[in-house]
Amino acid sequence: MKQKKRPIIGIPADVKQLGNHSYHIVGSKYIDAIVNVAACTPLLIPALGNRQDINRILDVIDGLFLTGAVSMVEPSRYGKKPIHDDILLDEARDATNFPLIDAALRNNLPLFGVCRGFQELNVAMGGTLFQAVHEQNNMLDHREKPGSLDIQYGPAHTIKLSENGILKQLLAQADEITVNSIHIQGIDQLGNNLMVEAKAPDGLIEAISVSNTNSFALAVQWHPEWKATDNEHSIALFKAFGDACSGL
Numbered sequence: 001m002k003q004k005k006r007p008i009i010g011i012p013a014d015v016k017q018l019g020n021h022s023y024h025i026v027g028s029k030y031i032d033a034i035v036n037v038a039a040c041t042p043l044l045i046p047a048l049g050n051r052q053d054i055n056r057i058l059d060v061i062d063g064l065f066l067t068g069a070v071s072m073v074e075p076s077r078y079g080k081k082p083i084h085d086d087i088l089l090d091e092a093r094d095a096t097n098f099p100l101i102d103a104a105l106r107n108n109l110p111l112f113g114v115c116r117g118f119q120e121l122n123v124a125m126g127g128t129l130f131q132a133v134h135e136q137n138n139m140l141d142h143r144e145k146p147g148s149l150d151i152q153y154g155p156a157h158t159i160k161l162s163e164n165g166i167l168k169q170l171l172a173q174a175d176e177i178t179v180n181s182i183h184i185q186g187i188d189q190l191g192n193n194l195m196v197e198a199k200a201p202d203g204l205i206e207a208i209s210v211s212n213t214n215s216f217a218l219a220v221q222w223h224p225e226w227k228a229t230d231n232e233h234s235i236a237l238f239k240a241f242g243d244a245c246s247g248l
């Protein structure tokens with residue numbers, strides 16, 4: 001019996017300068033989660049901006065996975081100027097991901113975003129971001145704690161899941177779960193046609209879904225890819241994404 005082919009998941013890359021050369025890269029933890037939990041085949045997409053043939057990419061992939069990154073979304077994309085001079089940007093990634101998001105949603109292609117990918121989805125839908133959540137009144141400091149990776153990606157705070165939300169359904173009707181927190185930016189104004197799926201104790205939006213689509217379109221602010229095989233909630237999220245990409 002011929003084995004069923006795994007769905008192909010497009011994962012857009014970041015652009016990094018290593019020494020004198022520029023590289024297009026994706027963190028191993030994201031690739032591992034797609035392979036080991038979503039049970040899909042990753043296809044890394046270079047950040048080529050308008051040099052990219054998006055229609056051809058959509059012909060090939062069965063889903064789009066938007067990863068986290070150390071860079072920030074360019075503030076001009078949501079009508080703002082940088083509030084700090086040392087903000088780290090990746091304009092090549094922005095120029096690649098925003099058209100990909102638009103095309104994926106128009107074509108009902110399953111989409112899953114984490115951290116920066118979560119923020120990209122909100123901006124793509126007309127929303128805005130806090131450039132530094134920890135500088136906002138009455139907000140928690142959502143940046144990672146200093147120390148080892150296990151400390152940085154360790155449990156940070158709870159989130160409350162929205163009633164009747166997609167996320168609540170995926171996570172066995174849980175009312176509240178504990179997540180890690182490794183981000184500086186966060187959602188300020190929610191984008192159009194987006195539903196709030198979860199919030200942190202300070203009210204910051206932690207998960208969103210697209211309301212006007214027939215496909216899986218979900219994004220979370222935390223990092224479920226970190227040691228995904230050891231976390232029941234991460235397993236549920238990536239498995240649901242993989243199933244959607246398989247047409248299940």
